[in-house]
Amino acid sequence: MPRACLVQALALTLVLTGGCASGRIPVRHEPSAISGRVVVFVPGITGSELHDRESGRVQWGNFRSLFLPRDGGYGLAVPIGGAEDRLEAGAPLLRVGTIPALRGDVYLPIVRAYEEAGYERGKNLLLFGYDWRRDSIENARLLARRIDAIPLAAGGTVQKVHLVCQSNATYLCRWAVRFGDVSIDEAERGMRKPAIRARVASVTLLATANGGGIRILREIDRGRRYVKLGGRKFRPEAFFTFESLYQDLPAGRADLFVDAQGAPLDIDLFDANSWKRYGWSIFGRDAARRAARAPEIFGDEATRLAVLQRFLDRAKRMQAVLKSDAAPWPEDTRLVSLQGRSHPTMNRAVVLRNGGGWRTLFLGDRELARHPELDGILSEPGDIHASISSQMTLSSSELRALGDSTHYFEGDHLTIAHQAETLEMLVETTQE
Incomplete structure (x- = not known):
């Protein structure tokens, strides 16, 4: 493995994209081919910088923030x-x-692939943080x-x-295209507020779990390090405060949990009481003890339950609206999906009795x-995070718009965006 790639694999095991780009770069297009076109790139979770609102100092998104401070991720928690x-968003x-x-x-x-194709950052190549x-x-x-x-x-003329x-970002883009700048209440009534000054000609979904993934429960439950060796540990209670994570959980499924024999268990992932009963995330013994020492961030147990139920209810509603055709996919907007399917991907979890409590196990656990x-x-095939069934969890109108425009590439959820073939396809979808 090239040294640069080895360093990246060691130091940058990010949830967004990691790995090394290689191979061909998309050829440059004539100016006329991109005239009147604007590419807007929307990153995934952790894919934008977070700055201190007063000092402007980067709290997430530079090399230092992957290792320091050793605060359990509390500095990024959204206080409840x-x-x-x-904090506020950066680029x-x-x-x-x-x-x-x-x-x-x-x-x-x-970004470089589009620049090589003739797009100019800040003009017709916009990056949405x-x-x-x-x-x-x-x-x-x-x-x-x-x-x-x-x-x-x-x-x-309209761009x-x-x-x-x-x-x-699948949720952001699909919502923006189908509903525009409307609330959840308005969307449930089928209201739309489409853009007037621009027309969305195409949407490319890149490594997207459109129906959510059970892997997110593992992250909220256990926390994680984005750098495996010596990196900053993000505690479960910090992740507990990120509302966006709950919106990436798999809604509308009754088959998410099984026992040690593989028999289904009747557990409602979107009921806050389930989280308390099974000791998930901030309701685990150690996490609850730590959170009790920082009530200004995490509140008391009653507050946590109320906030969690609000997050879960809104997440379930969002997923239901996106799966429905309350506002169908625009007929003049092309939909393309670039995905991975060569890796076992978490699809269910095991819940076991553990003395007087419970233990939840996920694919890859030694037990x-x-x-x-x-x-x-x-498990089922996918890209480690997004299973094929989740990738294809779209509304009827979205599936019609997608047609046979799903393309599969080597790589996992982290590396697929760096493959030369993927980069070429990304650029090609904006030229048609």
Whole structure:
């Protein structure tokens, strides 16, 4: 493995995109081929910088923030206990690190592919940064307003906008295209507020779990490190405060949990009491003890339950609206899906009795090595995060618009966006 790739694999195991771009770069197109076109790239969760509102200091999105501070991720938590949230969104992450030996590309290969094709950053190549911790619907409304603010082309003609949506951005882009700048209540009534100054000509879904994924429950339940060796640990209670994560859980499924024999369990993922009963996330013994020492961030147990139920209810409503055809996919907007399907992908979880409590196990846990017969129940093909069935969880009108425009590439959820073939296809979809 090339040294640069080895360093990236070691130091930049991000939820968004990691790995090394290689191979051919899309050829440059004649200016006439991109005239009147604007590409808007929308990153996934963790894919935008977060800054301190007063000092402007980067709190997430540079090399340092992957390792420091050693605060359990509390500095990024969205306070539910009365403290002020001091963070605001910055630009999408293109590259992390400045020293060549400790530098890794995030979304830079995508940006460079479009620049090589003739697009110019800040003019007809726009990068949409947003606060990925917060409600996806509100971020979708911000995106809709950003699209509508794109200047008219020369001669006063409406620009053709091409949205490229990575991972969690599927919810933002699909909402913005189908509903525009409307609330959840308005969307449930079928209201639309489409852009006037621009027309969305195409949407490309890149490594998207359109129906959510059970892997998100593992993240909220256990926390994670984005750098495996020595990286900053994000505690479960910090992730607990990120509303966007709940909107990426799989809604509308009754088959998410099984016992040790693979028999289905009747557990409602979208009931806050289930989280308390099974000790998930902030309701686990250790997480609850830590959270009790920071009530200004995490409130008390009653507050946590109320906030969680609000998050879960809104997430369920959002997923239901997107799966319905309350506002059908526009007939003049092309839909393309670029996905991975070569990796076992978590699809269910095992819940077991553990003394007087419960233990939840996920694909890859050592305890499950004794139960290989469960592999076919707990997983299906996908990209490690997004299973094929989740990738295809779209409304009827979206599926009609998609048709046979689903393309599969090698790589997982993290690396597919750096593959040369993927980059070429991304650029091609904006030229048609």
